Amino acid sequence: MIQVIDGFLARIGRSTLSMFESVGRLVMFTALAVSHLFRPPFYWNAFARQLMTIGFYSLPVVGLTALFTGGALALQIYSGGSRFSAEAVVPSIVAIAMVRELGPVLGGLMVAGRVSTSIAAELGTMRVTEQIDALTTLSTNPMKYLVAPRILAATLTMPILVFIGDTIGIMGGYMVGVGRLDFNSSTYLRNTWDFLQFDDIYSGLVKAAVFGFIIALIGCYSGYHSGRGAQGVGNATKSAVVTASVLIFASNYILTEMFF
Amino acid sequence: MIKIKNLHKAFGANKVLTGINMHIEKGRSMVIIGGSGTGKSVLLKCILGLITPDSGTISVNGVDPNTGDRKVFLDQFGMLFQGGALFDSLPVWQNISFRLLQGKRRLSNTDAHALAVEKLRRVGLKAEVADLFPAELSGGMQKRVGLARAIAADPQIIFFDEPTAGLDPIMAGVINKLIREIVVEMGATAMTITHDMSTVREVADEVAMIHEGLVQWSGPVGDIDDSGDPYLDQFINARAEGPIEAVR
Ligand SMILES: Nc1ncnc2c1ncn2[C@@H]1O[C@H](COP(=O)(O)OP(=O)(O)O)[C@@H](O)[C@H]1O
Ligand SMILES: [Mg+2]
Numbered sequence: 458m459i460q461v462i463d464g465f466l467a468r469i470g471r472s473t474l475s476m477f478e479s480v481g482r483l484v485m486f487t488a489l490a491v492s493h494l495f496r497p498p499f500y501w502n503a504f505a506r507q508l509m510t511i512g513f514y515s516l517p518v519v520g521l522t523a524l525f526t527g528g529a530l531a532l533q534i535y536s537g538g539s540r541f542s543a544e545a546v547v548p549s550i551v552a553i554a555m556v557r558e559l560g561p562v563l564g565g566l567m568v569a570g571r572v573s574t575s576i577a578a579e580l581g582t583m584r585v586t587e588q589i590d591a592l593t594t595l596s597t598n599p600m601k602y603l604v605a606p607r608i609l610a611a612t613l614t615m616p617i618l619v620f621i622g623d624t625i626g627i628m629g630g631y632m633v634g635v636g637r638l639d640f641n642s643s644t645y646l647r648n649t650w651d652f653l654q655f656d657d658i659y660s661g662l663v664k665a666a667v668f669g670f671i672i673a674l675i676g677c678y679s680g681y682h683s684g685r686g687a688q689g690v691g692n693a694t695k696s697a698v699v700t701a702s703v704l705i706f707a708s709n710y711i712l713t714e715m716f717f
Numbered sequence: 718m719i720k721i722k723n724l725h726k727a728f729g730a731n732k733v734l735t736g737i738n739m740h741i742e743k744g745r746s747m748v749i750i751g752g753s754g755t756g757k758s759v760l761l762k763c764i765l766g767l768i769t770p771d772s773g774t775i776s777v778n779g780v781d782p783n784t785g786d787r788k789v790f791l792d793q794f795g796m797l798f799q800g801g802a803l804f805d806s807l808p809v810w811q812n813i814s815f816r817l818l819q820g821k822r823r824l825s826n827t828d829a830h831a832l833a834v835e836k837l838r839r840v841g842l843k844a845e846v847a848d849l850f851p852a853e854l855s856g857g858m859q860k861r862v863g864l865a866r867a868i869a870a871d872p873q874i875i876f877f878d879e880p881t882a883g884l885d886p887i888m889a890g891v892i893n894k895l896i897r898e899i900v901v902e903m904g905a906t907a908m909t910i911t912h913d914m915s916t917v918r919e920v921a922d923e924v925a926m927i928h929e930g931l932v933q934w935s936g937p938v939g940d941i942d943d944s945g946d947p948y949l950d951q952f953i954n955a956r957a958e959g960p961i962e963a964v965r
Pocket of ligand 1: 733756757760
């Protein structure tokens with residue numbers, strides 16, 4: 458019995474230690490990655506390529522997510538609002554919910570699924586096939602060549618993606634509002650604009666930038682520390698999307714408190 | 718000159734290097750032999766500072782790999798990795814000229830392409846290969862592109878990790894000759910890992926055999942046939958019976 462408890466405690470101890478160790482490693486990696494953003498050389502070509510792969514090619518996924526979410530939101534808020542004859546709030550609540558919360562969070566999650574994984578798989582494969590070692594031997598710092606351009610590209614493009622997504626989401630709400638719920642088109646648009654404040658948009662875009670940073674950082678971190686073989690790369694990819702998503706939710710709460 | 722003293726490296730419980738001592742004079746060619754998994758690649762990576770040893774010292778012309786300016790240190794090296802390690806997002810010519818396309822004194826794309834074609838010719842590949850991507854090449858071709866990349870910037874110290882593995886005998890002969898030329902003409906210091914006895918005989922000035930984490934035997938290549946060392950004898954004569962166990 459004592460042995461069982463002993464083993465159990467030892468296991469808890471070990472996993473707690475290894476958790477602290479991973480957190481420590483992640484913090485070190487983050488500090489190193491950020492420091493390389495500000496020290497030359499900066500690889501502009503690699504950065505431009507990442508702007509395309511991370512930013513531009515994520516547009517369809519973010520746009521479609523926002524479109525359907527905006528539509529569903531309009532229906533839900535109508536059904537809630539009509540219980541106390543407040544159907545008129547639909548346009549403004551759709552806009553506020555989209556811009557402050559759902560645009561960045563859902564966009565962030567979708568991009569995490571698309572980008573964190575692909576970064577982790579790419580860097581993981583490079584680690585496993587010794588390409589990262591080869592880079593180092595060719596006097597090129599992988600932190601600068603691989604990590605910094607990805608982090609900068611994701612941090613800069615996420616707000617743009619989310620801004621476009623917000624617009625499309627509001628449009629989705631508008632389409633449902635006008636087409637299905639018999640709102641007057643110009644009233645709907647006016648109500649959207651009149652209630653939306655600069656702070657709403659601003660806080661959403663700050664969130665988006667933070668999520669972009671998290672997405673690329675975690676993708677790079679997981680890939681960079683990938684285990685050996687195909688299985689190692691698989692695990693790196695999986696842990697990238699899980700960690701990035703959880704960190705997005707957690708930082709979303711913290712940021713929401715800050716802007717509250 | 719490369720000096721290695723009492724080098725230890727373990728991965729968890731797996732003790733790979735347990736006190737390696739080695740000494741390579743400038744401009745000499747050292748060939749390292751030994752069974753698979755004995756830590757030959759790990760040794761090269763320790764010298765490059767890609768793996769940090771647990772204890773022991775390494776000095777390359779008096780400099781420790783992990784102190785001082787990494788760029789200055791690494792600029793003197795060329796390395797052919799065991800698996801080629803080509804960058805699969807870049808075409809062959811950019812792989813070969815990679816080092817020369819970085820930094821302030823970088824080559825123009827035209828010059829870098831021309832240089833890549835010239836290096837390709839030296840490793841027995843046609844100019845057309847320059848514009849392909851690594852994934853479009855066979856294993857042996859990838860190996861030779863890796864070799865071209867290793868010698869592209871005319872390094873003073875070159876490491877070749879199994880340069881002829883996966884090549885046909887004729888191409889292996891071409892590569893052996895090339896490595897020998899690089900040492901003689903460029904005066905480079907070379908360390909070559911191989912399982913191929915033809916490479917040992919054609920490329921080596923010095924031979925070191927690694928067994929169970931230690932240098933089992935080392936000496937001039939002329940002495941390998943009558944070394945009197947049963948381990949070395951078993952290895953170079955490819956015998957299944959002997960002091961080295963076949964199950965490892
Ligand atoms: N990065 C690593 N992590 C854990 N173990 C490793 C690593 N690199 C090499 N090893 C282990 O070290 C041993 C020696 O590997 P290596 O130097 O590649 O052998 P070889 O002599 O065939 O080149 C092997 O048992 C290998 O599994
Ligand atoms: Mg090896």
